[in-house]
Amino acid sequence: MSAALTWARVSYRQQRWELLLVVLGTALTAAAMLWFAAELRSLAAAHPGCVDGSVTGCKGIADRLDGLQAIGMRLLYLSFVAPFGMGVLLGAPLVAREIDGGTAQLAWTLSRSRMSWLLRRIAFVALVTLVLLGVLAVTSEILAAALQPTADLGHDFTWIGRRGWLIGARGAAALMIGLLVGALIGRVLPAILAAILVIGLTFTGVSLVQDRWLAAEAEVARFGFEGTTSLPAGSLLLDSGLQTPEGTNYTWQEAQARGLEVRVVDEQGRQYASNADLAAGRVLGVDIQFFVPGSRYPVAVAREGAVGAGLGLAALGLAALVVRRRRPL
Amino acid sequence: MTVLEARGLAKRYRRGVWALGGIDLAIPGGGVTALVGPNAAGKSTLIKTWVGFERPTRGTANVMGLDPWRDRSRALANVGYVPQSPALYDGLSVEDHLDLAVQLRRGFDRAAARARLDQLGIPRSSGARSLSGGQQAQVALALALGTRAPVLLLDEPLASLDPLARREFLHVVTDAVRTDGTTVLLSSHIVTDVEQACDRLIVLGVGRVLLHETVAEALGRHGITAGAVVGGFSTFRGPDGEPISLVAGAGERPATLEELVLGYLASGRSTAEVAA
Numbered sequence: 001m002s003a004a005l006t007w008a009r010v011s012y013r014q015q016r017w018e019l020l021l022v023v024l025g026t027a028l029t030a031a032a033m034l035w036f037a038a039e040l041r042s043l044a045a046a047h048p049g050c051v052d053g054s055v056t057g058c059k060g061i062a063d064r065l066d067g068l069q070a071i072g073m074r075l076l077y078l079s080f081v082a083p084f085g086m087g088v089l090l091g092a093p094l095v096a097r098e099i100d101g102g103t104a105q106l107a108w109t110l111s112r113s114r115m116s117w118l119l120r121r122i123a124f125v126a127l128v129t130l131v132l133l134g135v136l137a138v139t140s141e142i143l144a145a146a147l148q149p150t151a152d153l154g155h156d157f158t159w160i161g162r163r164g165w166l167i168g169a170r171g172a173a174a175l176m177i178g179l180l181v182g183a184l185i186g187r188v189l190p191a192i193l194a195a196i197l198v199i200g201l202t203f204t205g206v207s208l209v210q211d212r213w214l215a216a217e218a219e220v221a222r223f224g225f226e227g228t229t230s231l232p233a234g235s236l237l238l239d240s241g242l243q244t245p246e247g248t249n250y251t252w253q254e255a256q257a258r259g260l261e262v263r264v265v266d267e268q269g270r271q272y273a274s275n276a277d278l279a280a281g282r283v284l285g286v287d288i289q290f291f292v293p294g295s296r297y298p299v300a301v302a303r304e305g306a307v308g309a310g311l312g313l314a315a316l317g318l319a320a321l322v323v324r325r326r327r328p329l
Numbered sequence: 330m331t332v333l334e335a336r337g338l339a340k341r342y343r344r345g346v347w348a349l350g351g352i353d354l355a356i357p358g359g360g361v362t363a364l365v366g367p368n369a370a371g372k373s374t375l376i377k378t379w380v381g382f383e384r385p386t387r388g389t390a391n392v393m394g395l396d397p398w399r400d401r402s403r404a405l406a407n408v409g410y411v412p413q414s415p416a417l418y419d420g421l422s423v424e425d426h427l428d429l430a431v432q433l434r435r436g437f438d439r440a441a442a443r444a445r446l447d448q449l450g451i452p453r454s455s456g457a458r459s460l461s462g463g464q465q466a467q468v469a470l471a472l473a474l475g476t477r478a479p480v481l482l483l484d485e486p487l488a489s490l491d492p493l494a495r496r497e498f499l500h501v502v503t504d505a506v507r508t509d510g511t512t513v514l515l516s517s518h519i520v521t522d523v524e525q526a527c528d529r530l531i532v533l534g535v536g537r538v539l540l541h542e543t544v545a546e547a548l549g550r551h552g553i554t555a556g557a558v559v560g561g562f563s564t565f566r567g568p569d570g571e572p573i574s575l576v577a578g579a580g581e582r583p584a585t586l587e588e589l590v591l592g593y594l595a596s597g598r599s600t601a602e603v604a605a
Contacts, residue, residue: 006428013420102416109380109410110433110472113402117433327382 004124011124014097018089019128025085026132029078033139036072037146043068044149072147076162079140083133083171084199090125091178092188092195095323099186104328114323122179126172133171137164155294156234166301169308174199176315183322186329202311210304214238214292220249223269223287234294242271242285249288260284332358332480332512333379337388339536340374348374350536351388356514356529358479361506363527363544364516365590371536372516373413376484379514380410392480409473409481409511413488415465417457423468424453430472442475449497463494470498474505481505483515487522499526520590532590534597540589547589552580563592 012019043065049055050062095118098104111117140163144153151158160166181198182191218238221231231237241251242260250260262271262285264278271285272278292300333356340349348371356362364372377383378390381397381404389396397404417426423446430437446453451464460468466486473481483502487495503526505511517523530547532540540547557564558574567573575584575592584592 002428003432006425006432009425010418010421010429013418016420101419102412102414103418105382105410105412105416106418106469106472107429107433108382109405109408110430110437110476112406112433112435120432325384327377329382 008124030139033143037143040146080162087174087178088195091175092182092191096182096191133168157236169305173308173312176312180315180319218290235291238290243288244285331355334391339387341386361513361527362529363523366533370533409476409478411469415469442471481513532593539593539597551584554580563596565595
């Protein structure tokens with residue numbers, strides 16, 4: 001216990017302002033999320049008819065509901081940004097400040113091994129970060145549930161990455177990437193700036209990979225009079241396009257690239273290249289949408305979570321290697 | 330027994346500068362060895378190689394027979410280190426530093442470190458930031474001595490201390506040598522800083538060892554002659570600006586330790602100029 005307290009004290013004293021800022025920011029965000037969720041729930045409970053639209057003449061209630069929902073959704077943006085912010089603010093200075101301030105010389109000559117020092121040094125900050133991310137994960141889910149009271153959010157792509165435990169996975173990975181950048185650079189401010197860049201690029205890459213993965217799993221829904229008029233609840237709309245009479249699916253971009261240009265649409269929603277084709281009955285295709293059903297949400301989240309965990313572990317391993325080999329100044 | 334050893338040790342930094350040009354050294358156990366040389370002579374690089382902070386470009390460096398780069402944990406178990414500017418944790422008290430040392434180093438002697446600090450009147454509850462430069466150096470020394478390591482590497486710890494603080498620092502060092510038999514390597518670019526404490530001398534210049542022997546032997550082998558000797562390799566200016574030379578043998582008068590070092594540095598510089 002004494003050892004844990006010593007390391008907690010070292011970590012806190014070394015990163016007091018960053019920790020206070022992050023804890024305060026998270027506490028305020030979480031409290032705001034819970035408050036808005038409670039307000040939305042109590043409004044819905046007090047005026048169920050106004051909320052579900054079955055009763056007319058409750059403009060005041062509807063306006064208040066709209067206002068609460070608008071702010072609630074902005075709060076969910078905060079929970080999207082928070083994990084990356086934590087990675088930058090708490091991860092980057094961890095080793096960088098020890099090197100920058102010269103204390104790494106003291107610690108690395110006193111320590112049995114730099115690896116054991118690193119693990120003890122990051123333990124407290126990692127624990128605090130995980131707790132804060134956990135708080136955000138839970139409160140964001142509570143707010144999302146209040147914003148979409150009828151949705152099954154466990155199988156719904158709405159606000160993916162802004163709620164739930166994906167926040168935790170992203171934050172843990174960002175923390176370790178920040179740690180790695182800080183260990184490499186060894187100066188606090190440059191490390192923070194570089195961490196913003198590296199974390200931003202890394203997660204843009206992860207997002208692109210996830211998009212491709214989801215695109216490969218996409219299902220197709222026909223639209224218009226011959227098909228559906230809305231996607232299944234909780235689906236993630238990826239793209240829209242055209243299905244030829246032979247059954248080939250193209251996104252609009254692909255269709256354009258192949259010279260399939262729609263100029264005329266008939267009353268049944270069938271599409272033609274020209275009026276002559278319409279007259280001749282040469283159908284070009286019908287409207288389609290590419291989507292991933294909400295049932296795939298847990299898989300998508302688990303997959304990105306695993307990628308985040310893998311990235312985090314890889315970054316931690318690399319940081320350990322850097323700390324092992326680099327100069328302490 | 331050789332405690333610190335370097336064999337053909339060379340270190341080149343990324344920007345192409347050679348800090349050490351292939352030196353051979355074997356420092357025996359016990360006593361205080363002064364590592365003297367001008368700025369950029371390679372003193373810090375040599376010490377940092379023995380602490381495992383620098384990887385040799387060529388050659389080997391060993392502490393008690395262990396390579397501090399390849400076998401860092403075991404080699405460092407034998408070393409206590411005080412860096413040039415004792416960087417303590419700003420937000421931690423002196424006692425917190427002792428707690429940290431206990432966590433980091435198995436067998437850290439907290440009681441001895443406390444006793445040493447108390448003897449020097451350094452308040453253990455004070456924050457490291459509030460201490461004077463001399464007190465910070467003493468805390469760093471107490472931490473290094475608390476490891477009970479048989480080798481103590483002190484990298485210009487006196488550079489920023491006032492004369493009184495220097496004297497107190499050196500007193501603690503010599504006391505540790507006397508009571509614990511610690512081997513101390515103390516670097517400085519000012520020989521008068523370390524004169525009172527050292528019994529062995531290494532003069533390092535432009536990355537080479539210019540002199541390595543006991544102080545008594547070195548002083549016994551050299552003398553001072555007025556004016557420049559033939560070749561003038563060990564000629565330097567005396568206190569009044571007159572040229573004087575360090576010579577092998579008795580000379581016109583015995584050399585002081587400072588003159589011995591200045592003569593060897595002048596010799597090293599001239600050799601380097603000739604080589605260039």
